Amino acid sequence: MIKFNQVSKRYKNGVVGLRDNTISIEKGEFVFLIGSSGAGKTTFVKLILKEIEPSQGRIFLDGDDITKLHRRKIPYVRRKLGIVFQDFRLLPKMTVAENVAYTLEIVGGYSKRKIRSQVSMVLGVVGLLDKSNMKPHQLSGGEKQRVSIARAIINNPKVLIADEPTGNLDPETSWEIMKILRQINRRGTTVVMITHDKEVVDIMKKRVIELNDGKIIRDQMNGGYGYEG
Amino acid sequence: MIKFNQVSKRYKNGVVGLRDNTISIEKGEFVFLIGSSGAGKTTFVKLILKEIEPSQGRIFLDGDDITKLHRRKIPYVRRKLGIVFQDFRLLPKMTVAENVAYTLEIVGGYSKRKIRSQVSMVLGVVGLLDKSNMKPHQLSGGEKQRVSIARAIINNPKVLIADEPTGNLDPETSWEIMKILRQINRRGTTVVMITHDKEVVDIMKKRVIELNDGKIIRDQMNGGYGYEG
Amino acid sequence: MKVSYTLKETFKNLWRNRLMSFASITSVVATLIILGTIFILVLNINNVSEGAKDQFTSIEVYLEDGLDFNETESIGSEISALQGVKLSEYKEKNRALEEYKEQWGKDGYLLDGFADNPLPNSYVITLTKIEFADYVVKKINEIEGIEEVRYDKDFISKIISISEYIKTIGFILILILIAISTFIINNTIKLALDSRRTEISIMKYVGATNWFIRWPFVLEGTILGFVGAMISTGIMYVLYNYTYTILTSDFYSLIAVYLVGVDKVLSDSMVLFITIGCGIGALGSITSIRKHLDV
């Protein structure tokens, strides 16, 4: 589903985000991407999202080479992905419901009623039905994060990439989110989750890819957060 | 140091952030403020910071009643506080070093050399000396969080309030930060830390205040994250 | 892409960014009113100078002595048939003498002494346009029975060139103003949209195509420009109507004859305003979001 072929990313200011990584994530997998702060995890996500271009190597998504892509085609790649951004990226002037619905509006072809029912459904899943009409600045950190999750899952993406989806959540809410991700994964969606939550990684027993200083230093099935797994 | 006297906060849209809480945090204490997403933790911080006004009750800081304060006096209250914001709040167009130095520039009376050495010192503490000249948008999530921490501690505040200072950090870096906070606390600074990190709370054995739905439901010395402590 | 979505989104955005919308519209109005005022001034100054100019176009054609009625008539109709001749009036030599007497005023009696009127009969010609003077004079000189054609060549050509000059200056002024207005409106819309670059980039990140994002912006810009144009037209109408009424009522009426009518001004400036307002509104938003779209 996602394939990195000797991919490196060096930012304009000379900082290296990723160095020469080759990795393949198959359809339907559930992968934890871990590593210390600044290791390159978000860089990995941004490359798939086409927010940044790789300096070297090739990237494949869903069988297509997306390394070089015409600007016009980028939106269609992004629609295959559901992304939970580390910094949420909610539209500040839209309400929670509008933010979540936006993904469906973009794709088009949904009736008003269909959109409304889908939005209610996902907002219910993340427990924010009562905040539908609030603006992002009226939400707590964890609530913003959950809106971001709701938006990522609403159109059943082929791949769900979550950048620290539980970073601002208490353990209880975190587990609710993990349950949702597992459900989605069971329905066939490939899930890549970046996290610092040792407990979650250790308990879930999924594939773990560890980055350090831009380089993959571990790729382990049924792994844990530390080396002992 | 911080005293809440029957404080309630109801937001304009009717949502209740805090309901009728009375609490007192003494000088030199180290307090964990925990609670699920939307419990009112950030609301608590915003009230001390005078970002929002309480709907009811009185708030005292360092012996002064800050419930009603003339607009002009607010900056001087804020200078007593070091705050790590949940959403970082870095000045987007300044470099890391400028962001951190800004707190000293505001207070004034520091020489250029003094400012430069202080900035290097705190950036060294959070491990970001090599990113001094970068802009916030060039940083990873965890790096932004550490800049925010550096800025909060640079002018030796009387009270340090940290809203999820380790939310975006891997366990290792988290512990580095915890060490710094403990050090600062030992030097006499009152520390209030909001966190979802069970492990940290359990191991540190400090006073724990737990909020639920805007109400303090637990206030325990040497507490743990869960009730069993 | 549904039209209904675009429309809904546009109006929501106008409202969400109402301060910006207000600031943009007022800037558009301010700019267009400057443009409009100068436009009307130039239009009127042109008109007055055109009109005033044609007041100087009298040409006197002295006829030879002793022509009979038919000959005189035929010369008259030949002259009238010339292109550019508005009016040719026959002036009998006794009328001419009377006029001289009037000119002399109180000393007019001195002219009573002539036994025989020494003045010639003449035609006094008014032209439709002063520019025809040369041509008409040339043609008249070819007619038989003409003793002399009198007109002030230098004076006429000076007046023509001054009026040309006023027209050119006015035209250049308006062109410059249109350019500057375009620029200011474009700048305003650019600044207003710049605070929304985060919004635009987020939209791109969740998979919106450029045109999906652009349409509401373009429509927004167009509406801002359109509303600005309509308000300006309204204000210009009230102001000009007021001025016009004052000017035409009072003793200024000698200027008033040449003023451009309120309706014509209204329709001209409305076309100008709407073209500029909407055009630049739309173009401004397209160009100013272009750089933000590139993510």
Place this chain on the structure above:
Amino acid sequence: MKVSYTLKETFKNLWRNRLMSFASITSVVATLIILGTIFILVLNINNVSEGAKDQFTSIEVYLEDGLDFNETESIGSEISALQGVKLSEYKEKNRALEEYKEQWGKDGYLLDGFADNPLPNSYVITLTKIEFADYVVKKINEIEGIEEVRYDKDFISKIISISEYIKTIGFILILILIAISTFIINNTIKLALDSRRTEISIMKYVGATNWFIRWPFVLEGTILGFVGAMISTGIMYVLYNYTYTILTSDFYSLIAVYLVGVDKVLSDSMVLFITIGCGIGALGSITSIRKHLDV
């Protein structure tokens, strides 16, 4: 608060927001150039209308027949002594007749027949200002030895009121333009600063006082305004200098006499531009950050 900090911060901000700075300056320049053009036009039209007006101020004073040299002289000096009289020229009756002959042109020989010149001697008076006409005529009528004073009262008062009218319109136009320019510049700076509200609120949250935040902004606004003003002055200078040279060189020189000098225009518009540019720059930034400061 250190001055050095404010200065450093100001210039850093101008650079950090260079696109905004550029947009603001260009808008200021555009607005001021409109203002300046109209300002110069009004200045010159006023001047020309003032000058042209005084060309019409000739008053003819007919003297009684049979005054001797001394009497004539003393009337002349009495007239010259009147306030508002620029020049009084004695016209002997034979000169007057000659002039009539010239007027008659080819028919002038007809006037040769007079045995005795029937015209009176006269003084032809030029006034310094047309507004003195009434007063001067009244005074002259009191002088002994005057037969009649001739001037066109209606015409003069019409010309006075037209020139007043032009002046008033010009003045109002400039006032309106100053208001509109103020408005546009203020709006532009407001829009430019609006994208920095997050920045301002963050500054407040870490303990900055209002004035600590405000100073760099005020200075920034002032500098933007000042730079805009200087550029506009430069452009106006080049343009006006060019136009002036063309107008004074060529056959338009009859207008050119009344043109306002390049230096005067330059200094006047520089004062105007800098006042407006800096003033509104500073005021604009103060007012537009006020609402953001309230956190």
